[in-house]
Amino acid sequence: MSVLGSLGFVLSLAALLVVAWRIAIEFAGRATDRLWIALATCTLLLGAISITASLLGAYTPAGFFVTQIVISVAALAAARICARRFELRIAIEPAEGLDAPREPLRATEWALIVAIVLTVVPSLFARILMPAHHTDDLNYHASRAAYWIVNESVFPYATHNDRQTTFPFGAELVFAWPLLFTGVDLPGRVLYWLAYPLSILGVLSVVRSIGGSRSGGLFAAMLYAVTPAVLMHTATLKSDIWMPVYVLGAGYWLARAARDPAHAVKSFFWAGVFVALAMNVKTIVAMMVPILVLAPLVVLPWRGAARAIAAAGVGGMIATALSGLAVLLVANLANHAHPLGPGYIRALVQPEYSLRQTYTHAVRLPMFLIDLPENPSMPARAWLTDAGNDAIELLNADEPLPREDNAGWPGAFRFESRPLARAFGLGGMLWLPMLAVGLGLAVVQAVRTFPSVKLSPAAVLALACVPLLLSVVFMIRWMGGGPERFWLAAYALGLALGVGILASPRRSSRVLAVLAILGAAWAVQASATANLFRWQRAASHDRPYRFQAAIDAIPTGSTVLLVSSWNAEDYPLLAPDGRLSNRVVLWGKQPFDPASPARLSDLLEQEGIEFVVLEHGRSLNLGGDRRLPAQPMIRWLTDSAGATLVELDSQTQVILLRVANDADSALGLDGQTD
Numbered sequence: 001m002s003v004l005g006s007l008g009f010v011l012s013l014a015a016l017l018v019v020a021w022r023i024a025i026e027f028a029g030r031a032t033d034r035l036w037i038a039l040a041t042c043t044l045l046l047g048a049i050s051i052t053a054s055l056l057g058a059y060t061p062a063g064f065f066v067t068q069i070v071i072s073v074a075a076l077a078a079a080r081i082c083a084r085r086f087e088l089r090i091a092i093e094p095a096e097g098l099d100a101p102r103e104p105l106r107a108t109e110w111a112l113i114v115a116i117v118l119t120v121v122p123s124l125f126a127r128i129l130m131p132a133h134h135t136d137d138l139n140y141h142a143s144r145a146a147y148w149i150v151n152e153s154v155f156p157y158a159t160h161n162d163r164q165t166t167f168p169f170g171a172e173l174v175f176a177w178p179l180l181f182t183g184v185d186l187p188g189r190v191l192y193w194l195a196y197p198l199s200i201l202g203v204l205s206v207v208r209s210i211g212g213s214r215s216g217g218l219f220a221a222m223l224y225a226v227t228p229a230v231l232m233h234t235a236t237l238k239s240d241i242w243m244p245v246y247v248l249g250a251g252y253w254l255a256r257a258a259r260d261p262a263h264a265v266k267s268f269f270w271a272g273v274f275v276a277l278a279m280n281v282k283t284i285v286a287m288m289v290p291i292l293v294l295a296p297l298v299v300l301p302w303r304g305a306a307r308a309i310a311a312a313g314v315g316g317m318i319a320t321a322l323s324g325l326a327v328l329l330v331a332n333l334a335n336h337a338h339p340l341g342p343g344y345i346r347a348l349v350q351p352e353y354s355l356r357q358t359y360t361h362a363v364r365l366p367m368f369l370i371d372l373p374e375n376p377s378m379p380a381r382a383w384l385t386d387a388g389n390d391a392i393e394l395l396n397a398d399e400p401l402p403r404e405d406n407a408g409w410p411g412a413f414r415f416e417s418r419p420l421a422r423a424f425g426l427g428g429m430l431w432l433p434m435l436a437v438g439l440g441l442a443v444v445q446a447v448r449t450f451p452s453v454k455l456s457p458a459a460v461l462a463l464a465c466v467p468l469l470l471s472v473v474f475m476i477r478w479m480g481g482g483p484e485r486f487w488l489a490a491y492a493l494g495l496a497l498g499v500g501i502l503a504s505p506r507r508s509s510r511v512l513a514v515l516a517i518l519g520a521a522w523a524v525q526a527s528a529t530a531n532l533f534r535w536q537r538a539a540s541h542d543r544p545y546r547f548q549a550a551i552d553a554i555p556t557g558s559t560v561l562l563v564s565s566w567n568a569e570d571y572p573l574l575a576p577d578g579r580l581s582n583r584v585v586l587w588g589k590q591p592f593d594p595a596s597p598a599r600l601s602d603l604l605e606q607e608g609i610e611f612v613v614l615e616h617g618r619s620l621n622l623g624g625d626r627r628l629p630a631q632p633m634i635r636w637l638t639d640s641a642g643a644t645l646v647e648l649d650s651q652t653q654v655i656l657l658r659v660a661n662d663a664d665s666a667l668g669l670d671g672q673t674d
Helices: 003-027 031-055 061-085 107-129 135-151 170-182 186-193 195-209 214-225 228-233 239-259 261-279 283-297 302-323 325-336 343-349 355-368 378-394 425-449 457-475 484-502 510-539 548-553 598-606 631-639 662-667
Strands: 559-563 583-586 611-614 619-623 626-629 644-646 655-658
Touching: 003 031, 003 061, 003 170, 031 061, 031 170, 031 195, 031 239, 031 261, 031 302, 061 170, 107 186, 107 195, 107 214, 135 170, 135 583, 170 186, 170 239, 186 195, 195 214, 195 239, 195 484, 214 228, 214 425, 214 484, 228 239, 228 484, 239 261, 239 283, 239 457, 239 484, 261 283, 261 302, 283 302, 283 457, 302 325, 355 378, 355 457, 425 457, 425 484, 457 484, 548 655, 598 631, 611 631, 626 631, 631 644, 631 655
Parallel strands: 559 583, 559 611
Antiparallel strands: 611 655, 619 626, 644 655
């Protein structure tokens, strides 16, 4: 990591935070409101800077920093004009007192804070020590960020893996930003990890926004912090870990609108912003859009509701444009005739839409959430496993759905009680009952206030939780044990809702406090044990990369042409340990005809290719039943381009060819690799 690059990133980070906070001050008076607005502003600025720099062909450290200065000045001026001239500032109301605690922290609250800290700090050290190692990290999350830097643009590029260019990239921008300046991925991994503590604070914020007690908010935050599925993803670059951050932001502003009708229109604007930001992480969050239309109707009079719906729409459109989501959707539509990308990729995650699939998933859902934090007794686990699968069979939901009989992915679902929780643990077991309480509250309030329906903040959030949960249950293909990572946002919001209702100051009791302490101790202990095992396995991870033999044979700082299958783990080929020293040019998905080798010949000459790596020596799977025969390209490279085959000690059948150039030929170095 260069000193100059590190200094440049620190200055860029400091400038972003200062500008975002100044803009937040213009728009809000309360500290909590300002923090949420500052978070949204940071995300919007990062997206706008990246898109603008790419438009100028200047996605480089210098280009990024200059673009950041220009956009920051413009954003500050625009924020001041909008907030003051159009009276968009959310002022502090006398009745609002959630920002300042009215009494010192109690012993139970300190215990919850200590539990959270003892969970968060080890996860940070794990994130620092563990390099990118997960399959998805290596084949598109980290790869796309590295190729942005190689191409000096975040716009789509020719690639073998459509996920690198067609999936929403809001989360990867966070990883790419420090990588751009420093050339190493450690700062990016740490910055990416910040989604974890931000989500914890978000859960606390939402609980308080619906009237939950401070101790209740801390209990919900603790449950989220020790959730196994959450902790597992803190050590990856999967974008799912960022989805709860923005969904919780949307939930906060929905509750804020219901609690304070005087500023509801402005709150709905920010709710629209956060929904769009969440969609730029996972498009499944689009199922929250109808709530932005429904919520104003149950919070405000008709005239005010129309203004609030319009405000939410404006906020969503602004965020869609500035975050880069609009660019992605338009590019997908132009390149693949669909805003969500190519059909074969969509088919991977979409289930069979049928009554049978809907019924089967509905039966699986409560079974999946029976996930004891700890169940050390083997007889108890065997009994619970048999009972769960017998119940599924009794309900006629045990037959595998289409593609689930495959030997590999996605695999068939089978209920199993494990020694330690794998998915949502104690929080998951409370999730559906607490959501039912919230929906019951919404029904009671709707009946009482009919025909002029007015719902409380908790009831509004209960409505928001439903499409967020059900969209994943019924619109995502279940992958073996269940698509738990797609549920993280719905889980975070549902957990905050349920605990916020049950932990209302009016309902506080010593019994609930004792149960909270016992639950906290059980969940924390089980989570610590499970994650100690997980981190030990990850730390001893010595699985060789598919391209490892080729990486060992390629000198640092080489220019490489990669011809690869669609799912290859190509990130290590860019030499991230050496400040992205290898420049990798992608062949993409185009066929190769030896009779018309112009494109390959031009790439070799124009890009200065020194090595060609083929992920397989026979046939390359390009996805969607498309294949690229490797032998015609290998023969042309060796016969017509003077390339030399480099022998690799590899069981993966990766092919490496060294391309001769004029200087090598003059020195008689053809075929040498050192």
